[in-house]
Amino acid sequence: MAEKMIEVKNVSMKFRMSDEPINSLKEVFTTAVSGKLKFNEFLALDNISFDLEKGKTLGLIGRNGAGKSTTLKLISGILKPTSGQIITRGNIVPMLELGAGFDLELTGRENIYLNGAILGYSKEYLESKYQEIVDFAEISDFIDMPIRNYSSGMMARLAFSIASVVQPEILIVDEILSVGDAYFKEKSYKRMQELMSGGATVLFVSHDLDKIAEMCDEVVWLERGKVVKIGPAKELCEEYSKKQLESKQ
Amino acid sequence: MNKEKIRKIYLIFMALYVLLAASFYFLLGDQLKYKDSINNIVMVEADAVTDEIVKGVEVKQFFRPSIDRIQSMAIVFTKFYREGSGTVYIDLLDGNSILYSKSFNVKDIPEQHRVFINFEKPLEVKDRLLTLKIRSDCNPNEGVAVMMRKNVDDSILVINSRGMKGTLCFSVSGVDEIYAAQYYWYFALGVGLLFALYLYRSYRNYCHNKHDYLVRALLAIDKYKFLISQLVTRDFKSKYKRSVFGLLWSFLNPLLTMIVQFLVFSTFFKADTQNYPVYLLSGVICFNFFKETTDMCLTSISGNSNLINKVYIPRYIFPLSRTISSSVNLAISLVPLLLITLIMGLKLHASTLLILYFLLCLIAFSLGAGMLLATLMVFFRDTQFLWGVMVQIWQYATPIFYPAEIIPDKYKFVVRFNPLYHFIGNLRKCLIDGVSPEPISYIYCLIFALAMLFIGTYVFKKHQDKFTLYL
Structure with a gap:
């Protein structure tokens, strides 16, 4: 049996939400005194379990607010579950947001190292991959310029190049990250496919059912924080899209 | 990180500890062994002056300091705003034996400011009854007087063999020994051993993946x-x-x-x-x-x-x-x-x-x-x-x-x-x-x-x- 890279066991995630966020001392006092300090509990994930074997690609499908992004955040360690357990083996690269931690005042070169460090790359690794990043982003002429002078497309290309230079054991992707103009979109899509088929274990969220069906081995179908079904990608995607159509009519 | 590296780091920690413990001892120097005495004699505020100290006049102050090592004294004189001339002799006596003598030229004595006497070698006369004796060879109207306070209990002042309750404006300061300090090396050794023990245990645990x-x-x-x-x-x-x-x-x-x-x-x-x-x-x-x-x-x-x-x-x-x-x-x-x-x-x-x-x-x-x-x-x-x-x-x-x-x-x-x-x-x-x-x-x-x-x-x-x- 293949090694399990991700195990999600009976995980629940509860958010405590007050009607208005209480952010200041004054509000705490006034609400506490008037006895209005109530929290609405919102169950984002309700006792979900699944696991993922090495080298497999798993897709998460479901409507907005079904708990897909929360699941990704839990697995990448950004959130801690209210109850239940999550076990991961190997280094995780979460590609949830590109260019997190870019500093506009710094040059492209400096941002490559900063952003790389934030994503958890080592110094040696970044140094060895530096040229590859610059070449892929095609910004070698502007690399020593502060990125506040970059166009949004250049910044997105740089961010994608940094994020996708890794060889992760577990790759977590929220929507297929293809950025820039049509030419670069294709280039980055190819790169994503390379990454996903390159032996990495992939967990992947998209609203594009065709892509999910094409790339995933298995699919977890979430609805309102609960697992509806787990099964082979193609069958489940079909069933899911049928259901969507029905509910529309 | 592997076993080798952890061991190396721990050995460096230990060496650093030894180095710090030793350098601390030497950097602190005397400060480790002595602290400012809590029994320093503080100067009182003056409300009178003694008689003018001229040839033949003698002022004696008796006091019993509870200070381990006396380092310095200070006395406040007045010259009645004159220039003055002559020499003032200050003696510190333990019974009849002279502990320390010093003379000042009257001209150098500041008006109502502290005159400091620093003992090159600290005096170790804890709880002995000491006498501070001040005399001079000045002519009348050229001498000095010492600022004083009248009616101070437990303090005896003798001016020209006439005893009275009162005290001169003088201060005595020094240091007390810190008794714990003599155990510094034992203490350092004890902490060092505990530290070494902890590091050893931590290393063993690491080898067993804890x-x-x-x-x-x-x-x-x-x-x-x-x-x-x-x-x-x-x-x-x-x-x-x-x-x-x-x-x-x-x-x-x-x-x-x-x-x-x-x-x-x-x-x-x-x-x-x-x-x-x-x-x-x-x-x-x-x-x-x-x-x-x-x-x-x-x-x-x-x-x-x-x-x-x-x-x-x-x-x-x-x-x-x-x-x-x-x-x-x-x-x-x-x-x-x-x-x-x-x-x-x-x-x-x-x-x-x-x-x-x-x-x-x-x-x-x-x-x-x-x-x-x-x-x-x-x-x-x-x-x-x-x-x-x-x-x-x-x-x-x-x-x-x-x-x-x-x-x-x-x-x-x-x-x-x-x-x-x-x-x-x-x-x-x-x-x-x-x-x-x-x-x-x-x-x-x-x-x-x-x-x-x-x-x-x-x-x-x-x-x-x-x-x-x-x-």
């Missing part, structure tokens, strides 16, 4: 050192990126603040304080560090919300990296401090090295406070504004531009429980007086620093999982 706190800390440092160094460089680069002087501001900032405060306050406090510029600058640098660190840590979590919500990085990295950037800044601003110290004609002593100890305490304290504030800030955005006011109050409650002595006794508790005052005060003692503070001060500072660090990390750790929900 990671204790220290190992986890080392692994985290190894894993995140690149990220931390990147964040620190980022702080510096973006801080000075578009300024002309750039890094030079780290020198200029404390220096300019010092000059402004110097111009404003020097007329008030200069007379009371020796080396006022050094006094001022050391205070300004330390407090600015504290202010900068806490301000930066305060927003380190809430200001990085986009990062914290998107990528997993241990949360403590943010306040920690901010504290490290401020510490680098602090290190840079030590350069102008040392320059001013040298310009003011102060010499660098071995004890100057000891300021590093107090700076480390200050850094740990600020980090602890910063983590506490960062946590509070996530839940209550008001913290930022409250802290702005608090810092200002704290600044005035700390003797930075004024001498600590001007605080009335009933408000002394304000500085006594002010950790920053302890750090700054001891640092100044090392730098300006060139001697180490009493050993107990080191322990106080350490307790203050570690307590704050513990509170800060505890609160931070307890709430860090909830940060994302509130950002």
